[in-house]
Amino acid sequence: MPTASLAPEATAAPHAGAVARVFAFIAAAIVLLVGTVFSVGAAVAAPVAMAVAAWLWRRRGKRLPAIGHWAAAMCGVVVAVVIYAGLVSALVPSATWKQIQHAADSAQTASSRTPPPAWLDRIAPGMAQQQAASRADQSDRAKSMLMAFGLGMMAIMFGLFFGTIGWVAGMLFGLSVNGRWPGAVG
Numbered sequence: 328m329p330t331a332s333l334a335p336e337a338t339a340a341p342h343a344g345a346v347a348r349v350f351a352f353i354a355a356a357i358v359l360l361v362g363t364v365f366s367v368g369a370a371v372a373a374p375v376a377m378a379v380a381a382w383l384w385r386r387r388g389k390r391l392p393a394i395g396h397w398a399a400a401m402c403g404v405v406v407a408v409v410i411y412a413g414l415v416s417a418l419v420p421s422a423t424w425k426q427i428q429h430a431a432d433s434a435q436t437a438s439s440r441t442p443p444p445a446w447l448d449r450i451a452p453g454m455a456q457q458q459a460a461s462r463a464d465q466s467d468r469a470k471s472m473l474m475a476f477g478l479g480m481m482a483i484m485f486g487l488f489f490g491t492i493g494w495v496a497g498m499l500f501g502l503s504v505n506g507r508w509p510g511a512v513g
Contacts, residue, residue, distance in 0.1 A: 342506035343507065348502065351500075355497075355499030359371065359374065362493055362496060365489070369408055369485070371493070373492070374493055374496055375403060376406070377396045377399045377400050377493075377494065377501075380396065380399035393510040396501075397494045401491070402486070403493070409482060412478070
């Protein structure tokens with residue numbers, strides 16, 4: 328008497344035909360081209376990171392699921408943005424950074440001389456003086472930390488948006504090359 332297996336067998340994903348593969352390649356090229364233009368080249372890092380991640384997983388004898396491809400695409404774009412920002416900041420002359428700092432200090436000084444609005448005292452008496460005192464107490468270290476946090480959040484958002492665009496292109500490229508979606512059981 329045959330015994331039934333409790334675990335369902337994974338069925339292989341069907342391969343796409345030649346026409347579907349050609350259209351997938353054309354669509355991938357268009358999506359990547361548009362994403363590259365709007366992301367100043369960072370979207371190209373997504374399919375590259377997807378290929379590297381899939382290769383690493385194949386070396387371990389596993390397959391990278393579609394969500395893993397998406398995470399790799401986002402991380403690839405974030406890494407590309409961080410490298411690009413680091414190169415730009417390293418190549419900018421120090422005199423330019425000093426001018427930027429001077430302009431920021433001048434703007435802060437001008438805003439600290441501006442009195443708080445009158446409605447603030449009507450709503451919360453004494454808050455105007457407290458706000459003026461807190462502006463004077465802001466340290467350079469706190470400003471640097473907030474700026475780093477803001478830049479980090481910007482890089483993550485950039486990675487989410489353009490990583491997803493690059494992921495779509497990478498998935499379409501994978502379909503055009505392999506005849507099935509990356510991460511599908513084959």
